[in-house]
Amino acid sequence: MASAISELADFAVQTDITVQWGEMDAAYHVNNVVYLRWFEHARVIYLDRLEYPVVLEQEGLPGVILGKQDCKYLFPVRYPDTITLGIKVTEMGADRFVMHCKMYSQQHQRLVAIANATIVTYDYQKQCKAPIPEMLRQRVQAIEQQV
Secondary structure, rough: OOOOOOOOOOOEEEEEEEOHHHOOOOOOOOOOHHHHHHHHHHHHEEEEHHOOOOOHHHOOOOOOEEEEEEEEEOOOOOOOOOOEEEEEHHHEOEEEEEEEEEEEEEOOOOOEEEEEEEEEEEEOOOEEEEOOOOHHHHHHHHOOOOO
């Protein structure tokens, strides 16, 4: 992983993704939907680092669900390339938190996209929002303090 990328220096959680030939579309660049899949992958990596369930509830903990996302496309990506994603939590509310992600092309040495998502803690049994557990808050703070 290219951890020396200054654009991603303030992201404690980073992951690399190898661009696949089949991710390109007829315009000969990676299709816009693929960027959202990469962002989803980065969110799951972050949740894995938290040791928090992605969907299913464990021991009475609420799950998490995507409430909203956006992506600003800055530069077209083509095969072959490796994309480094940096992801962090930038805001925490009572029942939601915001994740910010930057996607960086190693081939072109530049940002290719910036994305944001609102993640809601959700009680799947009651089918409603749930407060963020204190344990989850503490784990997020611990990760974010690593930079």
